[in-house]
Amino acid sequence: MSETTLVKGASLYGDRTADLLLRDGVIAEIGSISTPDGARIVDADGLIALPGLVDLHTHLREPGREDAETILTGSRAAAVGGYTAVLAMANTSPVTDTAEAAERVHDLGRAAGLVDVHPVGAVTGGLGGEELAELGLMHRSRARVSVFSDDGRCVADARVMRRALEYVKAFGGVVSQHAQDPSLAGPTSCCHEGELSGRLGLPGWPGIAEEVVVARDVMLARHTGSRVHVAHASTAGTVEVLRWAKSLGIEVTAEVTPHHLLLTTDLLAGYDPTYKVNPPLRPQEDVDALRAALADGTIDAVATDHAPHARHDKEHAFVDAAFGMLGLETALPVVASVMVSSGLMTWAEVARVMSSTPAAIAGLGSQGRPLEVGQPANLVLVDPAATLVVDRERSVSLSRNNPWHGRTLGASVVATFLRGRPTVLGGELTEP
Numbered sequence: 001m002s003e004t005t006l007v008k009g010a011s012l013y014g015d016r017t018a019d020l021l022l023r024d025g026v027i028a029e030i031g032s033i034s035t036p037d038g039a040r041i042v043d044a045d046g047l048i049a050l051p052g053l054v055d056l057h058t059h060l061r062e063p064g065r066e067d068a069e070t071i072l073t074g075s076r077a078a079a080v081g082g083y084t085a086v087l088a089m090a091n092t093s094p095v096t097d098t099a100e101a102a103e104r105v106h107d108l109g110r111a112a113g114l115v116d117v118h119p120v121g122a123v124t125g126g127l128g129g130e131e132l133a134e135l136g137l138m139h140r141s142r143a144r145v146s147v148f149s150d151d152g153r154c155v156a157d158a159r160v161m162r163r164a165l166e167y168v169k170a171f172g173g174v175v176s177q178h179a180q181d182p183s184l185a186g187p188t189s190c191c192h193e194g195e196l197s198g199r200l201g202l203p204g205w206p207g208i209a210e211e212v213v214v215a216r217d218v219m220l221a222r223h224t225g226s227r228v229h230v231a232h233a234s235t236a237g238t239v240e241v242l243r244w245a246k247s248l249g250i251e252v253t254a255e256v257t258p259h260h261l262l263l264t265t266d267l268l269a270g271y272d273p274t275y276k277v278n279p280p281l282r283p284q285e286d287v288d289a290l291r292a293a294l295a296d297g298t299i300d301a302v303a304t305d306h307a308p309h310a311r312h313d314k315e316h317a318f319v320d321a322a323f324g325m326l327g328l329e330t331a332l333p334v335v336a337s338v339m340v341s342s343g344l345m346t347w348a349e350v351a352r353v354m355s356s357t358p359a360a361i362a363g364l365g366s367q368g369r370p371l372e373v374g375q376p377a378n379l380v381l382v383d384p385a386a387t388l389v390v391d392r393e394r395s396v397s398l399s400r401n402n403p404w405h406g407r408t409l410g411a412s413v414v415a416t417f418l419r420g421r422p423t424v425l426g427g428e429l430t431e432p
């Protein structure tokens with residue numbers, strides 16, 4: 001059934017104001033438009049229209065940990081956050097390391113129908129770090145996997161990383177690396193290594209453990225002529241390596257999470273496991289470098305690393321609690337607060353780092369498209385003047401490990417459209 005919606009008076013990218021007619025899944029008209037018969041009207045006075053957001057880094061937990069999140073509940077969280085596509089990480093149980101596993105995630109995403117769910121394929125079988133997974137078969141499957149990652153673990157072996165880069169080059173894929181040298185930051189390392197980790201008695205996770213892997217990987221990307229993507233960049237040193245590699249024309253892209261743009265390591269002083277995340281929260285100097293790098297394009301994208309965890313995995317002594325925090329529902333408000341309100345970025349630049357560039361990195365042809373006539377009607381309406389006090393109990397995610405609980409953030413997502421169909425209106429899901 002064809003749906004027609006007239007979005008009245010939206011400010012496109014925070015700039016000129018126009019009506020948008022969404023029909024048959026595309027933006028059919030932009031301008032001053034009189035209401036067609038039977039059309040739904042969405043009053044967008046004072047709202048900003050951006051292309052639907054694209055998240056390069058989401059953990060949806062299905063299959064295996066449906067007590068923390070499912071593809072359906074994670075899709076709901078994504079839609080509420082203004083997303084129209086997410087990349088679902090491979091560290092599920094079983095791991096997404098075969099064509100069948102990738103197709104299952106893809107099909108469950110389709111069935112949920114709220115965002116496009118694109119499975120990320122594992123680089124190595126079982127995330128074991130040794131044997132390459134079925135990269136080509138996953139790419140040729142119905143799921144069309146183009147992004148590969150062992151996220152949660154680093155592809156630490158340089159030979160394996162080299163082979164993976166060579167392999168994905170053949171079909172234009174990309175390897176997204178969780179950069180953590182295991183000999184410098186092991187599985188128990190859980191706090192930025194520095195004065196605070198010493199005082200708290202927590203095992204340190206030094207920035208250099210990330211930087212040495214990023215430096216190695218950009219050299220491997222140069223050597224192979226292939227594409228590497230740096231997941232959740234967290235240090236000023238990583239920014240320096242990226243800047244240098246890009247100046248040489250090496251094919252490297254990078255993402256930063258909303259939490260690494262705003263939260264700092266001193267939050268760990270209370271041992272609250274909500275703030276335990278991998279890579280760890282860093283000092284203010286790193287946060288400042290990440291903000292500047294996002295603003296100047298050295299870091300290409302914002303990705304949530306939405307990492308839901310059940311209470312019984314998170315509510316433990318700090319060293320024993322699971323790594324990860326929720327991100328999908330709050331990413332845009334955080335970026336608005338940190339980058340837009342401060343004057344570091346315009347809304348058009350937010351669209352670049354949260355929609356068009358991530359879509360391009362992942363090779364998603366129909367997402368992240370500009371708001372133009374004939375383009376797929378994937379878009380989000382944002383109220384830039386809203387302030388929102390985050391309440392973890394109001395989340396549509398199954399989990400509650402929300403580091404923003406009680407904080408006031410600027411801007412809120414009012415509506416999300418996936419191929420012209422509203423998934424969110426008035427800030428609420430259209431389907432319960």
Ligand SMILES: NC(=O)N[C@@H](CC(=O)O)C(=O)O
Nearest residue numbers: 059152277278305307323324
């Ligand atoms: N980013 C996180 O803190 N957690 C991730 C994986 C990881 O440990 O990187 C998760 O899957 O929970």
